[in-house]
Amino acid sequence: MLPEASKTFEAEGLSDRVELVAGDFFVEVPPGDAYLIKSCVHNFGDERAIELFGVLRRAGAPLLLVDTMIPAGNEPHYSKFDDVEMMVIAGRNDRTEAEWAALVTAAGFEPGRVVRCDERFSLLEAF
Template sequence: MAEAYDFPETGTVVDVGDGLGGLLVEILRRRPGLGGVLFELASALPDHVLGELGDDSRVRAQVGDFFGSVPPADVHVLEYVLHDWTDEQCARISRNCRRALNEGGRVVVVDAALPSGNEPHFGKLLDLMMMVAVPGGERTEADFARLFDQAGLRLTRALPTDGSLSIVEGVPRCGARPVRC
């Protein structure tokens, strides 16, 4: 994921609810001008891997709950987060990310964007497993567009990766305060 997406050269990336922070470390390794925050519940932070970056000045862990608020960022990354939650909860999380975006920022979701049709896809199996285990599930690109719209975001693109995941990007929608257009 860190290689498949064009992260900015400078600024701050907040890895929202990722647990260990492995993706954040990989992003920061590829972009030495970026700083990062792993934003997670206190119970998930003791085992984080942020030290693997080897530069504590560029990365930190912050305790919090994404249903309340998230730290400001140029990019909020939600890897394997939204598929755990209902549409209403996902809109709330995404709205909190949009509110905390710096000007020109974006929200990046890493999940299995389901293709249409009946062709086999790992995301469809994952969708069944998620529906059994949690109230969420995998979503189509159109589903992400609706969730983003409810959060004041506009889906700009959905990038496939070499695996079964996609990178879904949203930016603040004009008129969705406090963003200038």
């Protein structure tokens, strides 16, 4: 992935602003000012998600989690379709804002605000 990512950053004129590092985020992450994770944690069950968040928490920087969050109520919403799709394809599920907050709390973070980005994604800050 690094060679492809490098080409992309270079083509966009961003290579001087980014350091690409290979690794396993279930084991260790490099130091950073914040950790941004988008659209991947819903692929993991709760225990694995807490494990990942624990690695990030030990690194000592805030977490910015961008993922699908199921809103309350029975109104139609993209996340409800995605939840069923995730159960069928990956054997996992999307989560509500409260469920995401519980997972980051279990890993030692303090959940902050949630920002709705669009119908599909929300951003949860955790400190």
